[in-house]
Amino acid sequence: xxxxxxxxxxxxxxxxxxxxxxxxxxxxxxxxxxxxxxxxxxxxxxxxxxxxxxxxxxxxxxxxxxxxxxxxxxxxxxxxxxxxxxxxxxxxxxxxxxxxxxxxxxxxxxxxxxxxxxxxxxxxxxxx
Numbered sequence: 001x002x003x004x005x006x007x008x009x010x011x012x013x014x015x016x017x018x019x020x021x022x023x024x025x026x027x028x029x030x031x032x033x034x035x036x037x038x039x040x041x042x043x044x045x046x047x048x049x050x051x052x053x054x055x056x057x058x059x060x061x062x063x064x065x066x067x068x069x070x071x072x073x074x075x076x077x078x079x080x081x082x083x084x085x086x087x088x089x090x091x092x093x094x095x096x097x098x099x100x101x102x103x104x105x106x107x108x109x110x111x112x113x114x115x116x117x118x119x120x121x122x123x124x125x126x127x128x
Contacts (some may be wrong), residue, residue, distance in 0.1 A: 007080050036066075045066060069090060072084055073086060096113045
């Protein structure tokens with residue numbers, strides 16, 4: 001990960017403080033930071049104890065350590081106010097960012113039309 005766009009205190013102070021505030025759990029699904037997990041057939045994380053981890057490995061599932069991420073709710077990496085930050089698992093962080101990325105893409109390809117929410121809703125609906 002490229003931390004050059006982040007505040008110098010991001011890794012050592014800001015991110016750890018948000019993880020602690022959010023109880024070291026994803027604010028959406030509740031999966032724990034540094035949990036041993038595998039993904040089930042629906043793509044959800046399943047937390048493993050020793051027994052479940054051995055079973056998952058024996059059935060060829062990839063077991064890994066999940067690291068929570070901290071999302072900027074306004075997508076501005078310079079805005080590190082605690083109210084703008086939330087601990088999310090990689091799945092929910094990606095889902096959260098996907099809407100923003102769609103809108104950014106629309107602004108790029110439709111720069112003169114992208115001036116109303118109705119246009120955004122229409123085009124987003126058509127893309128889904």
